[in-house]
Amino acid sequence: MSVSLQTVRDQAWLAFEARGLPTTRDEDWKYTDLSRISALLGEQWWQAAAATEIDAAAFAIPNLDAYHMIFVNGRFDAEASDLPAGITVSSLAGLIQDEPDKTIELMAYHADAALSSGLTAANSALASDGACICIAANTRLDKPLHILHVNDGGTSHLRSSIEVGQHAELEIIEHFAGNHDASGLTNSVTAIRLAAGGRCTHYRLQLEAVKQCHNGRVEVKQSRDSAYVLHAVELGALLSRTDVISKLDEQGASCELNGLFVASNRQHVDHHTRIEHNAPHCVSREHYRSVLDGRAHGVFNGKIIVGKGAVKTDSAQSNANLLLSDKAEIDTKPELEIYNDDVKCAHGVTIGQLDKNQLFYLKSRGISEEEAKQMLTFAFADEILAKMGSQPVRRFIERAAFAKLPIITDLEGMLV
């Protein structure tokens, strides 16, 4: 029985029409009010932006030696890209033309997911482009793949699919950027599958323009002994929501989710993460931090589900938040659902101001109050960035993050 791609798309559209956007009455969306999207973009907010030309070089990550796959307003820009030879990298739009069957599988993979929202359904119905990558078994991409999505406002639905074969390795940098005053929506779904022993390091850098809205979904399915590492950084956008789902489906799989929000003014940043321990001997690590200034609002919801059979689970989660102003706000909630006794699960949440003892220590060494505060804020956030293996990405984010905060007199000196 064969279904056409159009049928899959139509079904997704019907699902979207039936569900609409989630509302704040929905427990998972309690703190993130998507009505702002239609308020900002109008009733037809889902309509894709027109094609345009943007100089992607302006968004380069300094000193990064990588392949580049560049999308402008949701469309693959082959000219600006520099793709590796020998592995399968194609744009979704290309795939729809050349291998529609493969695309069907890719779309169907999410369209019916009970966990996903109307936004994901809209994505399945409307996704125009995205990165489709296949790394064959026992191979490794010799350089990271920088997947850059730039826009000049307006809406784009991006659908990416990353398949890492047995014992294959891949490092990707998904990077969302813009530099404009318009409001639009970036609606991105990235599905990652790791075969046995596969490894993927995933940088997800959200540096959208100030009035852009961003909705992201990362869904990772992991086979035996595979390892997934996410470094999620939230700096840009007015309203940003990302769902990260990691399914540890076979024994010995591990995932590490590191997240940093640096938000100011009226920015709203929300991460909902869901780690499913579905098999024995899996390991998960999750460390999220936020630095919130002005009237920024952060939301962190970290769900960890340990299934009945997932014995010898080793899981640790931490979430620490630094509020730099009285008006900044964080809603944080660890949610542990554990269905067997043979597990190790540690978790902890802190919300606070800077440590008084550390402040005094610095001041007693001659550092002014203002500079001491900046140093400690930097250090707090940088502990998450220090987990990044890529020095160019870390430096790039350090500079971008701290450009948002009260300026450090000598940031370069602080960099370890």
Place this chain on the structure above:
Amino acid sequence: MIEIKDLHASVDGKAILKGINLTIGAGEVHAIMGPNGSGKSTLSNIIAGRDGYTVTKGSITYKGKNLLEMSPEQRSWEGIFLAFQYPVEIPGVNNTYLLKAGVNAKRKHQGLQELDAIEFLQIVREKAKLVELDQSFLSRGVNEGFSGGEKKRNEIFQMAVLEPSLALLDETDSGLDIDALRIVANGVNHLRSKDRSVVMVTHYQRLLDYIQPDVVHVLMDGKILKTGGKDLALELEERGYDWVRQEAAA
């Protein structure tokens, strides 16, 4: 150097210092001894400017200025240094960066030109050698993952770099093995000069075998109950503290 007059201080309404009188001249080394909880750290912290203490009476004059009006960083620029009893860990703040920022803030305050990276590194290397601190410590986070002894040595290292006029060592000797004690003492003796003063808060007489104090004070119940020479320390080690209280009461 510093003159403390009838200093009374409290924490959360509880009186801790109850009339401290203490004068330390330039070039002098004083030891302050006393049982746990007698107010030694409180006194050191108040001199360094930690908040949370209320000075209810008395004054501290440092180099002719009212010390209590200065911020902790101003005190540091004016030459006060506290080696903490329990140094905090500050992950992510590089040890060397902290010192460079501190030294240059002080130089700026003094109207001197800031040191450049190379000049500074030279000083740091030299001082690290003095306290036998491995170079690798320089680029680590402040006290991050340091052992107890390493933290204390790091305090002395910082002292050596910052070259204070008045160094307060709050139980820097506690918990040190003999090698570390010798290194710490070495750092302090190196600093000694006719225009620098040192206050050592200690429990044990043994530190005073390495660093000869000019004066020894006994701080008990928030007051200095007795003052003497080096022999007083020996006597305290032998006889404990109770006799001092009895003698003072008599």
